[in-house]
Amino acid sequence: MFGYPREFELFNDVIDKKIEKGGLKHLGSGGYGDVLLYTSKETDVVIKRVKSGQGCKNLKEFKIHELLSKDGNKHIIQLFDVLKTQKFLFFYLEFAAGGDLEQMIKAKGTLSSTIAKEYFTQMIDGIQFMHGLGIVHRDLKPANLFLTSDGILKIGDFGFATKFRDDEGENMLVTLCGTAKYWAPEVETSKKLVDGPPLDVWPCGIILIEMLTGRRPWEVATLKNMENWISKEEDKNLPWNNVEDDVMSLLRKILVVDPAKRATIDDIQEDKWLSGNKNIENGGTAQPKKDRKRKLQTVVPITEDNGRKRQRVPKKKFSCLE
Template identity: 30%
Template sequence: MASEGEITNLNGHNILKRQWGRLISCLPQLNSVDLVHPTLTLGRSDECDLVIYKSKFLPNQLLFISKKHFMIEQDPDDAAITYITDLSKNGTYLNDCLIGRNKRVILQSNDCIAIGEKLKVYIFKSMNYIANENYLPEAYRNKYELTHFLGKGACGEVRLAYDKYTCKKYAMKKITKGRDTTSQMHNINHPNRIYMEISILWNLSHPLVVRMESMVETEEDIFIVLEYVRGGELSKRLSSNSNMSEANAKFLFYQIVLAIQYLHASGVTHRDIKPGNILLVSDDPYTLIKLTDFGLSSVSEEYDLMKTMCGTWHYIAPEIIDPSIVEYDKKVDVWSMGVVLYYMLSKTLPFNADDKSTLGKMIISGTYNMIGPAWYEISDSAKNLIKQMLVVNPQKRISVEGILNHPWIKKDSLMQFRVESLLRKSQICPVKHMDEKDSVSRVKRIKLCSEQPG
C-alpha cells in the first residue's frame, strides 16, 4: 500500500502526497529515496534532487558522472507508468543496457539503474506495480509494462500495455484457452478458433483494421499484442447524451464499409460487426475507425459458404439463425452493417426484444420500422440504403460494392475526400505474407516471427 510523504507548499503549510515509488540504494554513500514528487533528477549539480557529492565518490567515478545525469518521472496521465531519461554524456544504464542520451524508457519494478562506467546506484521499486511477473509470459515481462483494463470478454481480457523501450502504447489481449476437444469446437475460446483469429490478424494490413504486433502462447493462455486505439469503442460514443449527426454517421460508416470491402477481398468474413467491435482513433467526431475482434471471423475461398452459428444477436443476419438455412456467405456482414447504420442514425435497434426467441423471429421475418422522432430529420437516401441492407433474402440484399455506389455515399464526394485525406496521413504497415495453409501451421510461423528481436 502506498505511503504518504509530508510536503511544504508555497504558503508554508504541510500537505500530504502519495508515495508512488522508491529508489533503494546500491551504495553505502547514497541514501534510499521515497518518490513523492512527480520528477527526480540525479547528478553532480546542486540543482539536482539527488546530488553526487565529490566527498563521497572516488575521482575516477566522478569523471563519468554528469552534472545532470538522469531524470525519473511519473506519467501525469497514468500513475502506473514511470520513465527514466538519460541526460548524460557518460551514459545511464538500465539492467546493464545503455539508454542513450536524451532517450527515455519505462522504468519497471526491480530495474537496476547504473551510471558512468556501469556504477550501480539504485534499484527501483514501484508502488503501483501490477504484478507483470505473475500475469505476463516470460517473453513479455521485460518488454511491456501493463496498466489498466481496457475491456473484458467471455474468454479473456484486454489491458493497456507500454513498450518498455519505445514507450509506445499497445492493447494486450489475453485469451484463456478452452479444451482442445471436438465437442468444444463451438466455444469461442477453443484453441483452433483462437489460432484462426491470430492467423487472420497476422495476414491483414489496412489502416482501417487493427494491426497485430506479436503473440506468445503459454500452456494455458495466448497473449496477443495489438495496435492501441485510444478513442474507444463506437458503442461508447453512441451511448453518450449527444446525438450523432447524419453527416458524422456517414463519415464513420463509409470507413466501416471500406474496411469490410478489404476483408472480403482478402477472403475474410467478419461475422460479428457491431459498435463494440468498431474502434475510434481519436475523440474527434470526424476520426478514423479501426475494425477489431476477429474471434468469430472466417477465412474462405471465393464462393465458399459457412455453416457455423455465430455473431451478436441484435446484429446477426437472419440466414445465420434460420434453421431452414444451412449455409451462408459474406452477405451476413452487409446485414450487420445495416443494423449498425440504423443504430448510428437513431440510437435505437431495428430488432429488439426481451427474449432471444422473439428477437430471432423479428430478425428472420425482417420486422422493423423507421418511424418516430429520431427519423424525422434523416434523409430518404439514408433510409433507402438501410432498407436495401436489411433485406432478409441475402441474394436480394445489396452488396458491399452496391453500398459504395449508393447515392447516399457516392454523391458525397466531400465526405469521401475527407476520409481519403485522413487515410493518406495514417501510417500504413507493410503487408505480412503467410502461406495459405491450415490455421495451426500459420500460428507456428507467427510464433517464430514473434520470437525474433525488434
C-alpha cells in the same frame, strides 16, 4: 520491438501485480480472457490475453488476423505479434485511443448525418478489404468498431471471423455465431448453409440506424419486426421513421431478408448517399489522448515463452475452422 515488453516474467502470474502497479491497465474481460493496455514512452499496445486451452479457436483467430494485418489496412486493427505460454496466448494489438463506436453513441446519443456517413464509409471500406481476402467478420457491431483520436474507424475483434473463400472458390458457412441484436435473419432461421458476405452487410444497416437515432431498430430480427419494416408501417416510435430519404433508400437495400437480394458491399459503395463523401477532421470524436506514433512490423509466428522455439502455424485445415 515497438517498445512493448516480451520478457518471460511479464507473462507469468506477476502480470496481475503489474496491473496493480500501473504498468498495465485492465481494459476489460470476458469468457475469452482479458484485455490489457501496456503504456510506455514509445507506444501504447493492447494485449489480449486468452486461455491457451481454446487452442483451435485461438489458432484460427491468429491466422485470420495475421492475414488481415499483412497489408496494414488503416481500417483494420493491426496485429503486431503473438506470444504463447503454457497457460495463455497473448495477442499484441494496435491501440485506438478514441474508444469504440458503442461508447461514442452512448455518450452522444446520436451522431450527425455527416459524421455517421464518414464512419459508415470507413466501415464499408474495411469490410471490402476483408471480403477481398475471402474473410467474413460475422460479429460486426459498434463495440467492435474502434476509433483513433483523429477519427479513423478500425474494425477489430476477429474471434468469429472465418474464411468464406479459398483457392477452390467460395464456401458456404454453417456456424451459428455473432451477436443476436446484429446478426442477419438467415443466421437464426436458415436450416441450410449460408453465404458469407451477406452476413456482414446486414449489421451495417443496424449500425447506421443506431448511429443516426441512438437506437437499434429491433433487438432481434423477428418476423413481426420484419413485417413492420417491409410494410413501412408509420409508427412514430419506429427508429427509422426520422432518417432522411436517401438514407432510407440505402437501408432498404441493406436490410433485405433474402440474402441473395441484399445489397453487396460494392452496391453500398456506389449508393448516391455515399457519393461525394469527403473525409472530415476528427470524425466527430471526443478528444482523448493522442495515439502515439509507432512503426508496423511484419507479424512473427507464434513464439514460445523461452524465446527459443518458434511454432509455425499448420497449413492443414482444422474441423473447427469453418
